[in-house]
Amino acid sequence: MEKIPKNHPRYTSLMTREKISQAMKNGIVHETGLIAHGRGEAFDYLLGEKTIPQADMAEEVAAAALLCAKNPVISVNGNVVSLVAEDCISLTESISAKLEVNLFHRTKKRIEKILKELSNYGAKNVYGQKADAKIPGLEHDRALCDMEGIFSADVVLVPLEDGDRCQALRNMGKTVVAIDLNPLSRTARTASITIVDNVTRAISNIERWVNELKNTDKNELKNLVEKWDNERNLSEMISFISKRLNSLFR
Ligand code: ATP
């Protein structure tokens, strides 16, 4: 890895770029994953590269939804594994969720590399290789999933999702929790709970909320989820960004 001085003002962002570029060279991230990351970075810049209160609220409600789920699944792709494999594994352990690999650019080789990477980080039973089921209404390979995993899940956490699959999962009646830095994306607008935050901060923050809420009465948690107004939260996000931009040049 290239040496980046620790006191560089953009150290975290540069280290994240290094990680993702290395993962592309290793065949874990598809080259278009770098472009998706760039779009994410641009929105993170607008947010001030921190978890804003509206995102923290969404992370709390996401934790509540995961704690109430019967069969929660965390869906991961190359970008997610390259940036936050350990956080994802730790979250699956704290809520007894399953982990499933789902790729837009699916090849046997990439699936195997990602499974190996996850197992190096300690993941035990990762779904996604069997691909014995299909999400209805999707043409591309992202439709492929495991019957015991995403197909039968009631709550799916999708960090970095494509709008089509998010909609198709909603059409199956699932609760979809999306992590997407772009509050305007189709994913952000079709998910049940949208977390506008960087995966590098969001997954560990959901786990923090899981620990905080795990002894709370289930009815209270269900109530939190039912009361959630995703559209309102997204519009607050957009208004946060516009106010921040206006204030920077006053
Ligand atoms: P959609 O398919 O929902 O309309 P899109 O086609 O614009 O969105 P995709 O390439 O499908 O975008 O997915 C990438 C999304 O992931 C982008 O919206 C981007 O903002 C977001 N993203 C990229 N990196 C991160 C990250 N580290 N954390 C959170 N979100 C990210």
Ligand code: MG
């Ligand atoms: Mg897309």
